[in-house]
Amino acid sequence: MMATINMQQGYAAVLCVLAVLGLEAAAPGECELTRLLQDKLQYEMRLQYMKHYFPIDYTVQVQYEEVLRPSNITRMRNGTVSEAALRYLWFHVSSQAVLRIREVLPEKHPSWKYTQELCQLFDALGKEYSKYRQTDVETVVADLVKLIHSAGAESRSKAVRPKALLDNCLKVMRMLYGVPCRWEST
Template sequence: MRRGYAAVLCVLAVMGLEAAALGECEITQLLQDKLQYEMRLQYMKHYFPLDYTVQVQYEEVLRPSNITRLRNGTVSEAALRYLWFHVSSQALLRIRQVLPEKHPSWKYTQELCRLFDALGREYGAYRQTDVDVVVADLVKQVHSAGAERRRKAVRPKALLDNCLKVMRMLFGRPCECPGSGRGAPRAQGPAQR
């Protein structure tokens, strides 16, 4: 049996039939590889001016504490992954909006966008009416362009740090497969201390 099929079968066995969409785990593993501490540090901090920030909506900052609060409010894991996808991809677009094409971080963010596009195809079957009301409302707020929305200044690296932390929180268990050598990624770098 080919390795890719074995990993998919293992994921399905571990999670039962409530498995993440096919390809979701593989894409998030690729994202994990691209979001390594050294890469985030280089592309999102060192290549930006000192203390550089991006203006984002408050809803575009998704932290593990937000996920914990929503879990305690009985929001489904699938809905939380859907929310993470929308918030993280929007935060990445905010970063890209400030980058000229010749910026050293342009290609890196372009690769991240491709991975989020692939993940978006996995979530293409979801509609906001299919997810919890609170998540659907948050997704609407993230994608609204209202001028009256509250804004917050956030460092680009902090946005990707949050993206990775929440991704590990949401995909660690569903995407780990005992004995496969792939699973919940271990913490890397000082950001994880």
């Protein structure tokens, strides 16, 4: 009980500091869930479940917009897209990438349970993002999210290795959550 109160006071202090600095803070729930995701996305796990358990050079077909790299985030930041909107975009792109990987796996595949656990974490994170509406974020982000979920024929397709999708997920997550969630640099 006392630890919970201290933790809440710590989050409140962090939020105040970030507000003074003009940074957009991540909610405590977002920080906890992304920390759990970071644990699940450790290099050894990504290597085992997304590379070793797949055939050599195996790729998954994704929309071009479903590949979110750190360079994309840097470019959008320079275009003055808010941190909250970038986290919203990261959530949609990353959760969709995990679903794309899971779609190709039979239930008995050794990676199926791992992807199921990732999906559950993203579902929980989705509840944190349920307060956002596409009208609340910058147009460029709202348009990308709509495009990702439309899966229209006009969208370009790209073959990507499952591990590369999760590598990008982790790198971008660290960029977006490392400072506001006060993660140790890894």
